[in-house]
Amino acid sequence: MYENTFPNKRFKKTLEFLENAVPAPAKVLDLGVENPFSTIMQSHEYSVTNTSGDDLDLYPLVDSENEYDVVTAFEIFEHLVSPFNVLKNIKSKKLVATVPLKLWFADAYRSKTDMRDRHYHEFEDWQFDWLLEKAGWNIKKREKWTNPVQKIGFRPLLRKFTPRYYAVYAER
Template sequence: MYENSFPNKRYKHTLEFLQKHVPESQSILDLGVENPFTKIMKDHGYSVENTQGEDLDIDTSTIQKSKADVVTAFEIFEHLLSPFTVLKSIQSNKLVASVPLKLWFSPAYRNKTDMLDRHFHEFEDWQFDWLLEKAGWKIIDRQKWTNPTRKLGVRPILRFFTPRYYIVYAEKM
């Protein structure tokens, strides 16, 4: 079903991590609009509700009102100016979140045609851990994985060895 290519490799790792920590019986609020991974979660038996595209830096009302058992945030926090505010507004006691890691050999992602598709943050793992802890979360489990490309060059070779994605399962302290 999933091959070793982007985004399939990322989806495979993310789903395996989610299944390890979240039973299908628990409801999920997924931060961000419905996307291909929302369908994957639903296809695997999860009840998933998404935020509706509101600017989460300004409007956290959907998060605050949610009665979901778990909040997921897959590659969302790097797009926010203030992920701390969003993390503090979560009512659920469980969080599964992933972020792309900062790569020393590659600049932060910036889409030149879509003003919303830019990274304000690309975290190092310790920075994301610190953000979660400061916002009142205790990390229970974490995992990293690489994202190699099929291109030639120094950077593509480095991507074989350097983790690009970081995922955590955390609970409120």
């Protein structure tokens, strides 16, 4: 179903992590607008509601009106100036999140064409753990994986064995 290429490898690993942490069916609030992974979750029997696309730095109260089994945030927190405010205000008791890890051999991601598609943060694992703990979350499970690219060179070689993504399951 999924090839070992970007984004398919990332989607496969993310789905496996989610299913292990919070099996379907579950009512999910997925931070961010509807996206290809929202569709994948729905096809695996998750009931998914996405946020409207409002700036989460300006409007950090994301699930104050409804109850959800889990809040998911897949590659969202790196785009926020202050992810702490969103994490602190989540009402759900469960969180599954992924973030890109800071790579010592590459600059933070910045799209040249889309001003919104930039990383304000790229985390080291301990930094994201600390952020979650400070916001009141207890980490129950974590996993890292690589993101190889099909290019030739020193950096592509490093991407074959340097973890790029960090997944965390946490509870309150």
